[in-house]
Amino acid sequence: MQKIYFLCIALFLSQIPIDAQNCNLLFKGKITDFHEDTPLIGASIRIINLNKYTATDLEGFFEFNDLCEGKIELEIKHIACETKRITINLEKNLFKEILMEHHLEELNEVIVKNNTKTATTSIEQTIKEEVIENYTDKSLGDALKTISGVSSLSTGTTIVKPMIHGLHSSRLLIINNSVRMFDQEWGDEHAPNFDLNSSNRIDVIKGANTLKYGSDAIGGLILIRGKKYAAKDSIFGKSSISLNSNGLGGNVNTEIVKTYTSGYFGKFQTSYKRFGDFKTPNYHLTNTGMQNFNASFRVGYNGFEKGFEAFYSIVNNNFGILQLSHIGNVNDLVQAINSPEPRNTENFSYKIENPKQIILHHLGKIEAYKRFKGLGKLTVQYDFQINRRKEFDLGRGNRENTPVIDLRLFTTSLQPNLHIDFSPNLTFDIGMLGRFQQNNAVAGTRSRPLIPDYEKIDAAIYTTGSYHIDESTEINAGIRYDFSKIDANKTYLLADWKKNNFDQLFPEFEGEIDNTRIKTHPKFTFHNVSASLGFSKRLENEFTLLMHYGLGTRVPNPSEFFSDGVHHSNARFEIGFLNIKKEIANKFNISLERSNDNFGFIVSPYYKRIKGFIQLIPTGITTTIKGAFPVWEYDQVAAEIFGIDIDLNKRINHQFDYLGNISWIQGNNLTEDIPLLHMPGTNFSNRIVYTNEKWNQLSIGIKNTTVLRQNQYPNYNFFTFNPSTQQEVFVDISTPPPAYSLFGFSASATFNAFKKGSLKLEFNIENILDVSYREYLNRFRFYADELGRNFNIKIKINY
Amino acid sequence: MNSTSNLKTIKLLAILFISALTFTACSEDDHDDHDDHDHEEEVITTLNYTLTNGSDVVTLSFSDPDGEGGNEGTYSISGPLKANSTYTGAIELLNETESPAEDITEEIEEEDDEHEFFFTSTVAGLAITKTDADGNGNPLGLETSLSSGGAGSGSITVVLKHEPTKPNDGTSAGAGGSTDIEVTFNVTVE
Numbered sequence: 001m002q003k004i005y006f007l008c009i010a011l012f013l014s015q016i017p018i019d020a021q022n023c024n025l026l027f028k029g030k031i032t033d034f035h036e037d038t039p040l041i042g043a044s045i046r047i048i049n050l051n052k053y054t055a056t057d058l059e060g061f062f063e064f065n066d067l068c069e070g071k072i073e074l075e076i077k078h079i080a081c082e083t084k085r086i087t088i089n090l091e092k093n094l095f096k097e098i099l100m101e102h103h104l105e106e107l108n109e110v111i112v113k114n115n116t117k118t119a120t121t122s123i124e125q126t127i128k129e130e131v132i133e134n135y136t137d138k139s140l141g142d143a144l145k146t147i148s149g150v151s152s153l154s155t156g157t158t159i160v161k162p163m164i165h166g167l168h169s170s171r172l173l174i175i176n177n178s179v180r181m182f183d184q185e186w187g188d189e190h191a192p193n194f195d196l197n198s199s200n201r202i203d204v205i206k207g208a209n210t211l212k213y214g215s216d217a218i219g220g221l222i223l224i225r226g227k228k229y230a231a232k233d234s235i236f237g238k239s240s241i242s243l244n245s246n247g248l249g250g251n252v253n254t255e256i257v258k259t260y261t262s263g264y265f266g267k268f269q270t271s272y273k274r275f276g277d278f279k280t281p282n283y284h285l286t287n288t289g290m291q292n293f294n295a296s297f298r299v300g301y302n303g304f305e306k307g308f309e310a311f312y313s314i315v316n317n318n319f320g321i322l323q324l325s326h327i328g329n330v331n332d333l334v335q336a337i338n339s340p341e342p343r344n345t346e347n348f349s350y351k352i353e354n355p356k357q358i359i360l361h362h363l364g365k366i367e368a369y370k371r372f373k374g375l376g377k378l379t380v381q382y383d384f385q386i387n388r389r390k391e392f393d394l395g396r397g398n399r400e401n402t403p404v405i406d407l408r409l410f411t412t413s414l415q416p417n418l419h420i421d422f423s424p425n426l427t428f429d430i431g432m433l434g435r436f437q438q439n440n441a442v443a444g445t446r447s448r449p450l451i452p453d454y455e456k457i458d459a460a461i462y463t464t465g466s467y468h469i470d471e472s473t474e475i476n477a478g479i480r481y482d483f484s485k486i487d488a489n490k491t492y493l494l495a496d497w498k499k500n501n502f503d504q505l506f507p508e509f510e511g512e513i514d515n516t517r518i519k520t521h522p523k524f525t526f527h528n529v530s531a532s533l534g535f536s537k538r539l540e541n542e543f544t545l546l547m548h549y550g551l552g553t554r555v556p557n558p559s560e561f562f563s564d565g566v567h568h569s570n571a572r573f574e575i576g577f578l579n580i581k582k583e584i585a586n587k588f589n590i591s592l593e594r595s596n597d598n599f600g601f602i603v604s605p606y607y608k609r610i611k612g613f614i615q616l617i618p619t620g621i622t623t624t625i626k627g628a629f630p631v632w633e634y635d636q637v638a639a640e641i642f643g644i645d646i647d648l649n650k651r652i653n654h655q656f657d658y659l660g661n662i663s664w665i666q667g668n669n670l671t672e673d674i675p676l677l678h679m680p681g682t683n684f685s686n687r688i689v690y691t692n693e694k695w696n697q698l699s700i701g702i703k704n705t706t707v708l709r710q711n712q713y714p715n716y717n718f719f720t721f722n723p724s725t726q727q728e729v730f731v732d733i734s735t736p737p738p739a740y741s742l743f744g745f746s747a748s749a750t751f752n753a754f755k756k757g758s759l760k761l762e763f764n765i766e767n768i769l770d771v772s773y774r775e776y777l778n779r780f781r782f783y784a785d786e787l788g789r790n791f792n793i794k795i796k797i798n799y
Numbered sequence: 800m801n802s803t804s805n806l807k808t809i810k811l812l813a814i815l816f817i818s819a820l821t822f823t824a825c826s827e828d829d830h831d832d833h834d835d836h837d838h839e840e841e842v843i844t845t846l847n848y849t850l851t852n853g854s855d856v857v858t859l860s861f862s863d864p865d866g867e868g869g870n871e872g873t874y875s876i877s878g879p880l881k882a883n884s885t886y887t888g889a890i891e892l893l894n895e896t897e898s899p900a901e902d903i904t905e906e907i908e909e910e911d912d913e914h915e916f917f918f919t920s921t922v923a924g925l926a927i928t929k930t931d932a933d934g935n936g937n938p939l940g941l942e943t944s945l946s947s948g949g950a951g952s953g954s955i956t957v958v959l960k961h962e963p964t965k966p967n968d969g970t971s972a973g974a975g976g977s978t979d980i981e982v983t984f985n986v987t988v989e
Contacts, residue, residue: 328961328978335972343964343975394962394977395841396906396913446841448866493869516865516896566867568977573868624867625843627981723956723983724919724971 023068026093030060031076034099034304037374037422043078043100048085076100099373101304119466121476121534122208123546123591123604125647129200133796134746134762137242137251137273140174140192140202144222147204148661149604149645151680154778155189157247157278157787158290158319159357162192163777164206165606166641166667166679167219170557174222175213177298177311179365182411182437183387184451186557188779193315193361193387195294197253197271200227206645207548207589207606208534211462211480212417212431215530216554218585218610226298226311231263238798246766246790247289248348249275263307267298276350277320281770281788283345287323289352292316308368315361320352325783326394327571329627330720334729337782354392354400355568362386376420376428384412393568405450406442411435413458425468429478433460439558448565451558452490459483464532472538482528484555487521490562494518505579522561522578528553542596550587556580560614560634566624570779573622573629580634585610598651605644613639615669615677618716618733628720630731637671641679652688659687666712674714681710681736681776696749706741710776737781740773742766748794757799764792842866843903845893846982848957850886850945857886859955861982864895872982879987880925882950888927888943890916890957892980907941907959914979916940917958917971922988924948927955937965952987 031040039060046053047064049072056062067090076084081100088096125147135143141152141160153168154160161168174181174192176199183193203223210221237256244250255269273292277284293316300309324342327333336342365383372378391405417431435458441449464478497503497518503510511519531551538544563576591604619633643665650658662684667676689701716734721727745765753759770789774781844866848859857880863872880886892903907914911933918927918940927945929938940959958981963974971978 326977328976329981331981332978335975396903396910396961396979399841448840493865495865495869516869564868622868623871625846625861625863625872625980625982626867626978723954723981724917724958726919726921726954 023066025067025069025090026063026065027067027072027088027090027096028061028063028094029096029098031056031062031078031098031100032060034101034371034373040078040081040100043076043081046075046077048073048075074098119208119476119534120474121466121536121546121548122205123548123589124203124205124208125602127202127204132196132199132202133240134764134794135196136240136253136271136794137244137249137275137792138196140194140196140222143196144202144204148602148647148663149206149643149665150204151663151683151777153188153678154775154780155191156319156322156325156778156780157285157288158275159189159191159321161188161190162222163680164204164220164222165608165643166665166676170554171216171219172222173210173214173217173220174224176224176313176363177226177365178367178381179311179363179383179385180213180413181363182385182409183359183361184389184407184409186559189357190389191317191319193317193359194224195271195292195296195313195315197251197255198226198269198294198296198313199224201225206604207546207550207587207591209464209476209478209532209548210550211464211478211530211532212429215460215480215482215528216552217550218552218554218583218587218608226267228302229257229259229265229267231261231302232259233261234259236799238796240794240796242792242794244275244790244792246787247275247278248350249273249289250792263302265298265300265302268296270295274350277346277348278787279348280785281772282785283341284348285322285784286342286346286349287320287351287353287356289320289350291318291352304371306368306370308366310364310366312364313362315359315363317357317359317361318352319357319359321355321357322780322784323353323355323394325570325780326355326568328568329624330571330621330630330731331627331722331724331729333571333733333782334720334722334731337732342784354394356392358390358392358403360386360388374422376418376422379417379419381415381417382413383415384410386410399446402444402446404445404447406445407449407451408440408442409437410440411437426465428463428465430463431461433458433462435459448491450563450565452488452562454486454488454558456487457483457485474536476532476534476536478532480530482526482530482553482555484524484526484528486524486555486561488523488558488562489519489521491517491519492564496564500577502578509578524561526555526582528555528582542594542600544591544593544595546589546591546593548587548589550585550589552585552587554583554585556582556614563634566626566629570782571629572618572632573624574616575631575633577634580614580636581612583610583612583614583636597649600649602647603644604646605642607642608640610639610641612636613669613676615639617677617714618718621718621720627723630718630733637669639667639669639671639676641665641667641676655690655692657689657691659689661685669714672714675712677714677716678777679710679712681708681739683707696751698747698749700747701745703744703746704741705744707739707775709739710736733782736776737774740771740775742771742773743768753797754799757797760794760796760798762792762794762796764790764794766790766792840866840894840896842894842896843892843980844872844895845891845900846957846980847891847893848888848955848984849891850880850888852881852884852886855881855884855886859957859984859986861984862895866896874982874984876984876986879989880945880947882947882988884947886945886947887930888945890941890943892959904941907939911939912937912965913962914939915960915963915965915967915974915976916943917960917969917974918943918955919958919971920955920986921953922947922955922986923951923953925951925953925955925986925988933965935965938969947988950988952985954983954985956981956983 031043043056139160141162144150144162151163205221239254242250251273253271257267259265276289296313367381369379387409390403393404413435420428437456460482462480466476509520534548563574587608589606593602647661664682667679685705687703691699748762750760845862850857858877860875894901929940931942958971959979960976963976967974
């Protein structure tokens with residue numbers, strides 16, 4: 001490239017004396033800042049081929065005299081600006097305005113963003129690509145657990161939902177490539193349909209101005225992002241394979257990226273994951289295998305003034321569910337709780353039988369942006385998602401291929417956003433959202449649909465702004481208004497409709513009555529206001545103080561409104577209510593951070609007060625032909641959640657590093673003056689890493705993770721009568737399992753095996769001591785232990 | 800030259816992208832009839848346990864016509880059992896959310912190796928034995944023999960297990976599996 005360049009110059013120079021030229025031309029110009037439309041003073045301008053220099057004056061003007069006709073190559077430089085080169089064909093006297101871009105970080109996100117926050121005032125932590133790669137064969141929930149304050153709510157081994165500050169599902173927003181994920185996320189046993197391998201960076205935002213994404217991030221926000229690629233001509237990629245002894249399975253992943261000097265780029269990624277039955281220290285967990293296929297495409301044009309990006313991802317998950325978690329009635333539950341290990345544990349198998357979940361998720365988006373001189377950047381995004389969830393249960397007859405739950409959720413939205421940045425100290429975002437969602441409870445399941453057919457329309461408008469008070473201080477504020485309209489079609493049992501007083505409360509929803517059933521058309525409209533206020537101050541010695549207040553509002557999700565039926569994996573009858581109101585949260589976060597490799601830390605306390613906190617709790621017993629079932633109903637209480645997350649890093653010497661974190665959380669049900677259900681226990685982790693750059697970047701680490709027993713729990717235990725044994729039986733569904741402590745080992749080395757690329761080998765052991773333990777936040781803790789020891793080998797190739 | 804090939808690649812990628820969208824959007828279509836949204840339910844609503852001793856017929860019934868939820872089920876016992884007698888028992892299972900009612904008994908017969916009934920009683924001297932067997936020769940319990948002792952009262956519990964261990968120790972707890980039916984009748988022996 002460089003050679004061609006010089007050749008051109010040489011050719012050009014060699015032509016000069018030949019032509020009889022006009023060499024008295026005047027070239028005047030002005031250098032202007034693109035954003036602020038202000039003159040740039042002291043920019044240096046060089047005509048490369050003539051080696052002439054000048055600089056702009058106080059008004060941003062410059063001029064060259066006595067130029068000859070022909071091409072001139074200009075190079076313009078200014079502090080904090082991307083150096084610009086342009087070619088001009090000079091035929092007569094010329095005046096030209098040249099726009100320069102001094103927001104370097106915007107252009108060079110590739111380089112800078114690795115250590116940059118989403119916003120200066122946000123209280124967040126990031127998982128980088130290296131960490132994501134370590135979790136290539138695990139789930140989003142597993143990867144995020146490495147961050148303090150993040151735990152997970154799991155259903156068995158493979159279905160893992162992230163939880164921030166004890167809140168999950170509808171209270172956590174997951175933004176995948178700037179698309180808010182809608183994948184029946186309200187369900188405790190519905191894991192996010194997202195492949196870790198398709199992302200390059202994940203931010204966990206505990207407190208920040210996230211109004212752009214929604215009003216209901218009561219727990220927090222998970223931002224999954226792709227990379228920005230530099231505009232150069234290149235092709236590169238990576239492939240990895242990961243193999244595990246536990247579950248005898250693993251993952252293969254490959255991605256390839258092509259970039260062009262013009263700014264165009266394309267990326268293709270695909271991964272396949274397969275596991276058989278997992279094993280606890282003492283037995284196999286029958287039917288816990290999984291199979292998962294993902295692919296994602298990204299194409300785009302990354303120009304400064306304009307650009308676009310299209311992204312599409314498909315995720316196909318097939319999860320086996322522990323067979324013995326299928327519980328017939330409360331006596332089966334007692335039996336499962338009281339037996340030390342699941343009955344009928346079978347030998348290892350790759351077979352995925354019922355019960356199981358098969359989920360297919362499509363996500364596509366197209367985003368385009370244009371920058372306007374002296375104003376800012378307008379972005380318009382269109383996206384759609386289709387989620388098809390099928391759940392299969394152990395049923396009678398030849399119905400193993402008939403799902404008991406079959407839901408198809410379609411979501412599409414349009415989001416324009418204008419980012420105004422002409423003023424160096426004050427930036428604004430103004431945006432709107434229009435979204436349509438349709439749920440289809442697909443017929444043919446031979447059971448009452450868990451979630452009915454509904455249509456939902458959302459519209460929102462928001463504005464956020466940041467203001468730099470001085471070099472080190474910034475404030476950030478925002479406000480958002482949301483309108484939601486839900487229009488559902490649900491058939492109730494007439495007896496339930498009357499028992500819940502819905503005939504008195506909602507006579508307008510009633511439709512035709514057919515024997516024991518009533519067709520209803522519930523319609524709800526919500527108006528929500530949410531707000532955010534943040535402050536950040538950079539102090540001496542790399543200290544930063546951050547404060548954030550957020551007002552969040554959440555509209556009840558479909559399960560909170562409409563649930564009504566037996567959930568066999570926990571032997572309970574779940575009932576939602578049409579009279580559930582919206583949830584309003586006031587959140588306060590403070591964070592004191594020191595970013596330093598020798599000794600850094602984040603100390604981050606928080607307090608959330610939630611009005612109308614919707615929870616699912618046991619309220620009684622119902623009798624069916626299957627026997628007794630505990631009834632769990634959604635109710636609303638006043639709640640508070642507070643706690644502290646601490647992260648620490650210390651360099652012991654130039655080869656040893658210490659990393660640690662601790663999270664403590666307390667959740668209270670203020671209405672009843674008892675603790676909240678399913679709050680994570682205090683947990684801490686300590687890790688020592690040895691690295692030696694000289695020996696192929698050898699890295700060896702030992703990690704300990706300890707989770708203390710949750711002693712603050714609500715007691716929902718009860719007694720039930722077992723008619724077969726004629727005894728009253730105690731049903732302990734509340735007592736958390738004991739504390740546990742796990743050790744892990746990891747080692748990795750990188751070899752420059754190829755001319756242009758590297759080979760990384762990794763060896764890991766999880767649960768080295770093969771400890772048998774149970775986790776309070778695993779919904780299957782009644783039935784089986786967590787996983788035993790696992791050996792893992794990873795081979796990664798970058799090329 | 801370079802830029803045209805770039806453009807080609809982009810076009811190709813764009814076509815791939817769009818075709819992938821169209822393809823998946825089409826394949827996603829569920830072929831269900833959307834008007835047919837009545838959602839027939841697969842439930843057992845009714846258990847009839849008919850005990851016959853010559854002309855003496857006693858029926859123990861549990862019926863929950865609207866299925867799980869809604870109105871709770873009701874028990875009906877047609878009359879007392881005679882002391883020191885032997886009855887032939889037969890179980891009938893129905894799904895009455897459908898009209899006409901669906902006979903679930905047949906399904907149990909077809910999958911007899913995956914099911915088993917268990918009977919327990921608190922009435923002194925009353926014993927129930929299973930007189931039928933599944934294809935593997937293990938007890939099933941759709942057909943039974945009930946022999947009563949002296950006069951007294953108490954309860955009879957009928958449990959149907961799905962996917963129990965077979966053979967087992969004869970108790971529902973020992974058999975494991977998941978419970979499909981668990982009903983208890985209060986009976987008197989005269």
